[in-house]
Amino acid sequence: MGRDALISLWQDTAEELVVPEPRVDPSRSFDVAIIGAGFSGLWTAYYLKEHDPAIKVAIFESQRVGFGASGRNGGWVSGFLPMSLGDLESSFGRAQAVEMYRHSFATIDEIERVIRAEKIECGFHRGGTLHGATNAVQAQRVKDEIEEARRFGFGEEHYRLLSSDEMRDRLSVPNLVLASYTPHCAVVHPLKMVRGLASAVLRLGVEIFENSRVAEFRAKSVRTANGEYRADVVVRATEGYTSQITDHRRLLAPLYSYMVATAPLTTDQVARLNWHNRETYHDARNMIIYSQLTADNRIAFGGRGAPYHFASRIKPGFDTNQRIHDKIIRSMHSVFPVSTEVAVTHRWGGPLGVPRNWQPSVNFDEQSGLASLGGYVGDGVAATNLAARTLAHLIRKADHELTRLPWVNQPSRKWEIEPLRYIGINGLIKLSESMDKHERRTDKPDRIREAVLKTFLG
Ligand SMILES: Cc1cc2nc3c(=O)[nH]c(=O)nc-3n(C[C@H](O)[C@H](O)[C@H](O)COP(=O)(O)OP(=O)(O)OC[C@H]3O[C@@H](n4cnc5c(N)ncnc54)[C@H](O)[C@@H]3O)c2cc1C
Structure with missing residues (x-):
């Protein structure tokens, strides 16, 4: 090739x-x-x-x-x-x-x-768009998004959870726990x-x-x-x-x-x-x-x-x-x-x-x-x-x-001026990656890293 x-x-x-x-x-x-x-x-x-x-x-x-x-x-x-x-x-x-x-x-x-x-x-x-979840933390994130949409009055026609049959009919992705559609x-x-x-x-x-x-x-x-x-x-x-x-x-x-x-x-x-x-x-x-x-x-x-x-x-x-x-x-x-x-x-x-x-x-x-x-x-x-x-x-x-x-x-x-910007942004990228690893490994959210991420983004 x-x-x-x-x-x-x-x-x-x-x-x-x-x-x-x-x-x-x-x-x-x-x-x-x-x-x-x-x-x-x-x-x-x-x-x-x-x-x-x-x-x-x-x-x-x-x-x-x-x-x-x-x-x-x-x-x-x-x-x-x-x-x-x-x-x-x-x-x-x-x-x-x-x-x-x-x-x-x-x-x-x-x-x-x-x-x-x-x-x-x-x-x-x-x-x-289909939004999939392949572990319990991702599944909670997808559910939270839908709940947030509902809280603001956006109903099923905007955003909804799919049943596993519906998801399979639309796209086959391995290890899906659940998925939403908008x-x-x-x-x-x-x-x-x-x-x-x-x-x-x-x-x-x-x-x-x-x-x-x-x-x-x-x-x-x-x-x-x-x-x-x-x-x-x-x-x-x-x-x-x-x-x-x-x-x-x-x-x-x-x-x-x-x-x-x-x-x-x-x-x-x-x-x-x-x-x-x-x-x-x-x-x-x-x-x-x-x-x-x-x-x-x-x-x-x-x-x-x-x-x-x-x-x-x-x-x-x-x-x-x-x-x-x-x-x-x-x-x-x-x-x-x-x-x-x-x-x-x-x-x-x-x-x-x-x-x-x-x-x-x-x-x-x-x-x-x-x-x-x-x-x-x-x-x-x-x-x-x-x-x-x-x-x-x-x-x-x-x-x-x-x-x-x-x-x-x-x-x-x-x-921020350098090197703070470099340290901050690359730290954030590393943090997101390590959160994904943690979530995959444990099926649990990483609360400490999540809090750090929130502080930086805020
Ligand atoms: C790989 C990739 C994937 C993405 N995927 C998606 C996606 O799927 N969906 C989505 O919504 N967004 C996506 N985005 C983001 C999205 O493409 C951008 O938000 C959007 O195109 C921004 O458009 P823009 O016109 O503001 O900027 P740009 O398209 O970047 O245009 C800026 C233009 O300004 C010109 N320019 C810069 N400086 C000067 C200067 N001094 N003098 C004259 N000209 C200058 C540049 O040459 C450039 O052509 C993606 C971005 C990337 C890089």
């Missing part, structure tokens, strides 16, 4: 996007300049144009459209946020927590609407989606400057190697790469998530998995894993847990990590034994953005015109849409229910 490719499955299977060269002339000015052509930047441009076709919007992207996490992710379009209903309630109250989740769930419909309206071919399929998730080919969205914004008249890194920005201007462009509003949509911009080094810690994909399964292998409706699957371990069955029947499987790099460093060499990829393959083999029968064809990864409070935010300062959105902690495929819709209303100064959501103008405090 040959060595698998160190590029993403998505890159290997999407058509190139040709972006017309915009006129490079720094004497030009725009109503809105957006830094970053991932989902955050593109959705922001899309909604600004939808509200006001005459608005002049430019996007500056240091590489190519979809170069960042948006073109590399697990393709989960999930209505779930990195902060739980309970987390939101303790910071903003019950009503705001419910509103936030209500809008987040509805975002999947909105994304589907645009994908259909703009004829974006990205294999969008709404199969929902319809609030779809799967996509993320690079096709981000390129399709870019084509849509180009059609609406947005200009995209590729290979145009913004070295610095301030109110009313962005500076690239070609000079300084002026704009009334400047939006930072740089997520995991934010730490590379002067003066923004401690806003978001870049944590790496890694993925692998297998060769297509045979019809018989898919039948043995019982995976008929392409639900996304994860389990309730502390160190997140995530998987989808692609439109061409490959298993795309990812996991977190890679070490954080000192001083928030990012470099192309970090996009693959043999040790972590091998670990992810072992996890995939244990979750889906059938995957041992097929080759792993692709391995890849990339940075996602984590704010100090682990909660994304949408920020706009009317006076300076400076805006930002992000900090999705690895749950951004759908959340970028909700954040961008919200930001478009804020920029238009429109009074809208989205602009009253609790993540508006709630920037996190900065990360």
Whole structure:
């Protein structure tokens, strides 16, 4: 068997996007300049144009459209946020927590609407999510999530426990103790989606400057190697790469998530998995894993847990990590034994953005015109849409229910200086791993480590 490719499955299977060269002339000015052509930047441009076709919007992207996490992710379009209903309630109250989740769930419909309206071919399929538990501690975690959802008024139609027969009918995973199901998730080919969205914004008249890194920005201007462009509003949509911009080094810690994909399964292998409706699957371990069955029947499987790099460093060499990829393959083999029968064809990864409070935010300062959105902690495929819709209303100064959501103008405090950040984040990663080991070994929660984790995340 040959060595698998160190590029993403998505890159290997999407058509190139040709972006017309915009006129490079720094004497030009725009109503809105957006830094970053991932989902955050593109959705922001899309909604600004939808509200006001005459608005002049430019996007500056240091590489190519979809170069960042948006073109590399697990393709989960999930209505779930990195902060739980309970987390939101303790910071903003019950009503705001419910509103936030209500809008987040509805975002999947909105994304589907645009994908259909703009004829974006990205294999969008709404199969929902299965959340499995393979030991007693994980089972309790899944039950607690459902109980929390009920406490906030989200009934069976949003989230429910499956009987073991129901679970077997949907997906065959060994050693499952129990599982839950929610319809609030779809799967996509993320690079096709981000390129399709870019084509849509180009059609609406947005200009995209590729290979145009913004070295610095301030109110009313962005500076690239070609000079300084002026704009009334400047939006930072740089997520995991934010730490590379002067003066923004401690806003978001870049944590790496890694993925692998297998060769297509045979019809018989898919039948043995019982995976008929392409639900996304994860389990309730502390160190997140995530998987989808692609439109061409490959298993795309990812996991977190890679070490954080000192001083928030990012470099192309970090996009693959043999040790972590091998670990992810072992996890995939244990979750889906059938995957041992097929080759792993692709391995890849990339940075996602984590704010100090682990909660994304949408920020706009009317006076300076400076805006930002992000900090999705690895749950951004759908959340970028909700954040961008919200930001478009804020920029238009429109009074809208989205602009009253609790993540508006709630920037996190900065990360600690080094080496505290390095010690803290890597300690947290080790802690999550050791909790999983303890839970597997003893079938009991590790209360002490749980308390340490809570303190750090709080
Ligand atoms: C391996 C992996 C798997 C994931 N899986 C999922 C998943 O299944 N579901 C989910 O919801 N989320 C997932 N995520 C997270 C999700 O992909 C992100 O939250 C989301 O794509 C963020 O979009 P964004 O546009 O904010 O950031 P990005 O897509 O990272 O875009 C930022 C862009 O800004 C550009 N940029 C940065 N600095 C500059 C600069 N100075 N000048 C100009 N341009 C700049 C970058 O080149 C990049 O293109 C995953 C992430 C990774 C890495």
